[in-house]
Amino acid sequence: GASATPEPVWTAEALQRITRGQWLVEPPPDWLARSVVRGPKHMELLPAPALFVASDYQTLAAHERYSRPRSTVNWDRHLLLPGLQDQLAGAIVQHPVEGLAPDFPLLQVEDPIRAMLRLGAAARERYRGLLVGVTGTVGKSSTIAILRDLLPAQARVHTTIDNYNSRVGVPAMLASLGPDVDVCILEMAQSSLWMDRGPISLMARPHVAIVTEIGLSQTRQAVSVEQTAEYKSRIFLGLEPGGVAIVPDHIPCLLQMVQAAARTAGAVWVVGRGPQADVRVLGTEPEGHGCRVHIALRGRTHSYLFPVASEGLVRNSTLSFAALVAMGFDPEAACARMPGVRLPASVMHVQALRTESGVQATLIDDSWNAEVMSMRNAMAFVRDYGRAGGGGSGAAPVARRIAMLGRIVNLDHAAEAMHRSLAAPLLDSGIEHVVTHGQEMRWLREEMPASMLGPHFESAAEAAGYLGAFLRDGDLLLVKGDRDRSDFGDIPELLQKL
Known part of the structure; x- marks a missing residue:
């Protein structure tokens, strides 16, 4: 214990x-x-x-x-x-x-x-507990956070921290894996799955491997969704004998993914609303701030309250639930714990924003962290939001697209070039008005037409105050940046109090 x-x-x-x-x-x-x-x-x-x-x-x-x-x-x-x-x-x-x-x-x-990589391999060799691998274009951190909270309170758990999921990050996380841990949950990025010397999953050897989502991420390695699916499916190559592959049924290339999994998995569990799903979502209905989810699994029906009514996060909860059952834990106990799961705050969180003056806008809070890739993804999400097939299709039409952008940290000497490189995706995003926060964002401002630029701030309170006065009904506001060593992370909360 x-x-x-x-x-x-x-x-x-x-x-x-x-x-x-x-x-x-x-x-x-x-x-x-x-x-x-x-x-x-x-x-x-x-x-x-x-x-x-x-x-x-x-x-x-x-x-x-x-x-x-x-x-x-x-x-x-x-x-x-x-x-x-x-x-x-x-x-x-x-x-x-x-x-x-x-x-x-x-x-x-x-x-x-290399010494650290050797420690990671040795820690995995001696480890006798269960290991879960998680990959996907998005949804990795939230799936891991949910799964961690579904495990019994007395279980010793070791998980990836700080999204350290690269080809060095996975063994680095294993290097801290104690011999008496019960469950280890590792996040794996595409870079750790497409390597020419074989995917890092061969070293991690998961008992359960989850793919959360297949989409086109802006990497040079994957040029098509099919190729992305092929890379992500390599997580299954490392499965321990009898291991379980868990795949959502909404992804493109589902058949390709299931066939890839079947080559190494003891079982492939397809999770979702489709009639062929092994872990079948029978329905969801709103309850409180969240929603109640009904799932059929192995001839039994389970129901749980999930605290957030976000389609993507609810889907991640079903994958986590499936993984927990695949590991042999009690599904009913997991359902009882589900309302208390803690999600990584501010991860692509779409919410209604109503200011005191009565303005009704939509906030996309993605202020948890930022790197060039996630900045580009957030901009693409804004571009497609409310348009057919886009991130928020079915949502009310968008009046104006506005961005509150904060700096990307830890870029060292590349900071200037990387911040300037955001100009092209920003111009392509349909965002009409850009407000910035943090010193490094001044470089991006120099690349943008003056007509698009709102003011620059070094204070979260001043930035939120400006936005409160600027917002109109139907506006879509993206808040995207890094909260590390800055007050940027306060902005979403300050906006909710406007």
Whole structure:
């Protein structure tokens, strides 16, 4: 049970053996690490004491196989160690580091990222619990969040944090997987599934693999929906013998996906409203702020209250429910827990916005985080919203399309080019009025026609105040940006109080 002290994730002896490294500074006798982290951001999200993996950008880029490593970027995380040492158990380094306490444990290896990948593989080898893999164009984080909350309270659970789902991210998440965890839930991105050396799912070896959605994401690897489906279906190649593949029935290329799954899966469960679905959604009706969902599975009917009436999120709840049953947990207990699931806030959340002056607009709150890809996707969602076949077809006609855009963080030296690159998709989105927040957005402003630009703000309260006065009935407002180290994330809440 969760009350007992968790076993150490790594001992000094295991680390040296698996990484083939050399302790420059030996740890004390009963030393242990409970997680492995590659950056300060993850130290807050994983259990302490953490072992830090220091590397430079070029080493990481080589392992991630970035198609265009940024030659101008040359950060080196070794330089962060002196400032972080008090919060760490020790570090894996490529070379000795100045400014550290003489007793700070240091394990020297040839390539710290490769060492971390080896730890991920070794952690998976020794692991005896259940592992779930989740992939899809969208919906990964919310599906994982729902599934985590459906598991019994006493279950020890380890999940992907911070969407770290790349070909380095998946093994990095496994590197923090303790031997006594009951369920590990891993998010996998397309990049970790299309690699030429075989998909990362071969290393992760899930017992249950979920595909949430197949759509065209703006990657150079996938040029068609069929090709996207082919890449995503590679998650099934790593299934453990007898493993279960879970696929929603609304996706394009459903047959292709089911056939791909059938090659390796012990069972393929199709989830959805169609007559052929194995996990069949019989219907949904509004209840409170959310909706009640009725599901037939293995000849029994279950019903649960889901707290949000969003079609996409309800669909993710059905996939999570199916995964939980596939793992052998009790479906009725899961139904009882469903009303209490906590979703990642502000993930493509479409809601009505009524200001005090009586204006009725629609808010798309996507202020959780931002990267170039999700910015482009949000702009495309706005472009198609309310148009036939688009994100909100069937919605009332849109008066004006307005965007409140915040900066993208963690781009280092590429920040200027990346922010400027958003001009083309923005011009293509049908957005007529753009309000910006955060220093880096000034670059995008320089690329835009003055007629489209509203003011620039560094304060969430001022930005929300401006929008409150500007909005008219029928407007569609996108709020998209990153809340990291900024007050941008306050804007949706401030708008609701207008």
